Amino acid sequence: MSWTDERVELLKKMWSEGQSASQIAKELGGVTRNAVIGKVHRLGLSNRAGASAPMPEKKPAKAAMPQSSPAPAAKAPVKPAAKPAEKVVEVTVTPRKPIVPAGQPLPPQPSANEISPEALANVREVEKSAKRISLMELTERTCKWPIGDPATDDFWFCGLAVQQGKPYCDAHVSVAFQPMSNRRDRRR
DNA sequence: CCCTGATTCGC
DNA sequence: GCGAATCAGG
Numbered sequence: 666m667s668w669t670d671e672r673v674e675l676l677k678k679m680w681s682e683g684q685s686a687s688q689i690a691k692e693l694g695g696v697t698r699n700a701v702i703g704k705v706h707r708l709g710l711s712n713r714a715g716a717s718a719p720m721p722e723k724k725p726a727k728a729a730m731p732q733s734s735p736a737p738a739a740k741a742p743v744k745p746a747a748k749p750a751e752k753v754v755e756v757t758v759t760p761r762k763p764i765v766p767a768g769q770p771l772p773p774q775p776s777a778n779e780i781s782p783e784a785l786a787n788v789r790e791v792e793k794s795a796k797r798i799s800l801m802e803l804t805e806r807t808c809k810w811p812i813g814d815p816a817t818d819d820f821w822f823c824g825l826a827v828q829q830g831k832p833y834c835d836a837h838v839s840v841a842f843q844p845m846s847n848r849r850d851r852r853r
Numbered sequence: 854c855c856c857t858g859a860t861t862c863g864c
Numbered sequence: 865g866c867g868a869a870t871c872a873g874g
Contacts, residue, residue: 668865685856696867700866702867703859703867705858706859806855829855
């Protein structure tokens with residue numbers, strides 16, 4: 666694959682939209698994220714100018730260069746200052762406080778409370794294909810969503826791959842964290 | 854280990 | 865110009 670005008674355009678578009686290099690690479694196809702990043706730099710838009718830059722990433726860029734060092738590049742470390750601020754609210758349910766592996770936020774038991782039907786349905790599906798791992802099998806990267814009753818043998822953890830950073834898999838994250846806009850406001 | 858972008862340098 | 869390999873960091 667080569668960098669045709671179209672592909673470059675899509676690259677520019679996605680990059681300015683804040684898409685990650687790997688996402689762009691996936692979209693384009695036939696290239697790796699390295700290729701994308703390389704192109705981005707060659708195009709001179711590594712600064713992610715354009716619209717608003719939702720990338721709070723700090724990059725002092727301390728590249729330790731062994732020998733040669735022309736170092737002409739003069740990049741101004743621009744800081745966006747404001748991040749998107751993912752407005753989420755953890756669902757609070759279950760009065761019971763189950764035993765949970767130390768460290769992580771307490772997982773609410775599914776209780777079909779204010780959870781969207783689709784997310785719930787999704788969870789049902791996921792729980793069918795869940796790995797059913799035990800407490801001891803939990804790792805940093807396994808979904809820690811508990812299923813069943815801790816007081817019985819009928820208890821295990823989801824165990825699927827976690828969403829990065831989060832303690833749960835995609836499906837469980839979607840029921841554990843909800844956008845505020847999704848919450849019911851029978852207030853009014 | 855998953856991911857992010859940044860940089861170098863042989864091609 | 866290209867991008868794999870590598871680096872630095874989350």
